[in-house]
Amino acid sequence: MALFSVAVISRGLTALLGLFVASLAYRGYRRNGSAKMRALAVGIGLLTAGVFTAVAIADVAGAGDGIVLLARGVVTVAGLSVVLYALVAE
Numbered sequence: 001m002a003l004f005s006v007a008v009i010s011r012g013l014t015a016l017l018g019l020f021v022a023s024l025a026y027r028g029y030r031r032n033g034s035a036k037m038r039a040l041a042v043g044i045g046l047l048t049a050g051v052f053t054a055v056a057i058a059d060v061a062g063a064g065d066g067i068v069l070l071a072r073g074v075v076t077v078a079g080l081s082v083v084l085y086a087l088v089a090e
Contacts, residue, residue, distance in 0.1 A: 018045065058071045
């Protein structure tokens with residue numbers, strides 16, 4: 001199996017597991033109406049599936065390694081910012 005295939009499979013599994021965790025947080029939001037749980041669901045979704053999607057789109061578009069890393073970094077910072085908001089918001 002090629003190294004590229006292993007990387008894609010690994011990123012895909014991470015995205016799927018992250019979406020599962022995000023869906024659990026979203027269910028918690030729906031059950032309790034907590035805006036913090038909604039923010040946590042969005043943050044986890046961005047950190048996992050968002051990064052996977054950003055990297056996949058950049059790869060398909062033929063972007064260079066720098067652009068791929070930039071896209072990944074931007075989405076990661078956005079996801080972490082939303083998770084931080086979920087943790088410290090009143």
